[in-house]
Amino acid sequence: MTGTGGGNGRRTPREANTPDRVRAADILRPTFKRFVWHTYDNLWLLVVANLLWLLLCLPVVTAPAATAGLFNLARKIADGGPATLRDFFDGFRGHFLPAIKVGTFTLALASLVWINIDFYSHLQGWATIPGMLLAAVMVWASAFLLLMHAHIHPLIAHGECSLRTVLRKSALLTLDNPAFTIGITVQSLSVAVICLLTGLGLVLVLASLLAILLVTGHRELLKKYFPESPESDEPDETRGWRDFWRPWQSARKP
Numbered sequence: 587m588t589g590t591g592g593g594n595g596r597r598t599p600r601e602a603n604t605p606d607r608v609r610a611a612d613i614l615r616p617t618f619k620r621f622v623w624h625t626y627d628n629l630w631l632l633v634v635a636n637l638l639w640l641l642l643c644l645p646v647v648t649a650p651a652a653t654a655g656l657f658n659l660a661r662k663i664a665d666g667g668p669a670t671l672r673d674f675f676d677g678f679r680g681h682f683l684p685a686i687k688v689g690t691f692t693l694a695l696a697s698l699v700w701i702n703i704d705f706y707s708h709l710q711g712w713a714t715i716p717g718m719l720l721a722a723v724m725v726w727a728s729a730f731l732l733l734m735h736a737h738i739h740p741l742i743a744h745g746e747c748s749l750r751t752v753l754r755k756s757a758l759l760t761l762d763n764p765a766f767t768i769g770i771t772v773q774s775l776s777v778a779v780i781c782l783l784t785g786l787g788l789v790l791v792l793a794s795l796l797a798i799l800l801v802t803g804h805r806e807l808l809k810k811y812f813p814e815s816p817e818s819d820e821p822d823e824t825r826g827w828r829d830f831w832r833p834w835q836s837a838r839k840p
Contacts, residue, residue, distance in 0.1 A: 608810045610765035617803040618773060619823050624663050624798050625791075632794035635659055635674050639793050642678070650689030653793070654681035657743035660797035664805050666820075677743065684747045688738060691749060692731065699728045733760050733767045736774070739797070740804035763807065770803040 625632060635656055642652035658677020662669040703724040709717030737756035746752045760767045777795050781787035809818040 610763065610769050613766050613803070613806045613810065614769045614773070616822065617770065617799070617806045620664070620806070621795075621799045621802045623823055623825055624802060625795060628663050628669065629791075631659075631663075631669065631671070632798065633790050635671065636791050636794040637789075638671070638674060640789070647686075650685035651678050651682040653689070653739060653797075654678060654685035654742055656793055656797045657739045657801060660794070660801040661740070661743040661805075663798060664801045681742050681747075684742055684749070684752070687749045688742065688752055691753075692735075692738070696728065696731060699724050699731065703728070730757075730760065733764075733771055736760070736767050736770050736800055737804060740801045743801060744804075759807070763810075766803075766807060770800065773803075774799055 639652045639656045642655075643649040655674040655676075655678035658681065659669055659671070659673045661677075662673045703721050706717040706721040706724065734753075734756040737759045738752060741752050741755055746755065774796050777799060778792060781792040781795065805817060809815065812818065
């Protein structure tokens, strides 16, 4: 991991032993490729899990726990192990309280921020300019809170139970990796738009796809901080379009 990459004396991102040597693009590219193949290999499981997630979101109060279950299943898939619906229910039960606490807190915080935006933006007279400035600060705060969600659910899926720890780590990861966080958020929004345009994808796979993408991204990001971990030495995804259309000819089995 600490040697040189090739004969030019440069170290590749996987060989770098300090976080600042890894560019966002070097994490986003393998993230999206692995996401595509994780989806391809587990499509029917993801469809069933997505429908189950929708069903468990109907009571509203169980929506955070259902999301935790979905992300736990996504983590098992991203780790490369055998994954079943049991992993969904294990995540639902095991992360129930942390997910409820984080979901309630972030919803309350987002509501408070937007109430403040509405209040400050409608100030009149001498308070108009200060109000607009404060509203702008609140808008940036809401954008930061949105970006933090790229890390919040994967952290819970990896066993973080403390509300303070989840929020602190997600904030620090966002601050330390703004380009990656923005990039994977854009990827997530792109996936959501595609599912929205297809209509059926919105119901069948949207939540599952977002869970797979964010968990895969989180897993790739951690390699930046732990270059000596077993995950950092896993082989790159080498399958291409030929394997996509002719899986029986693929040298790598799902």
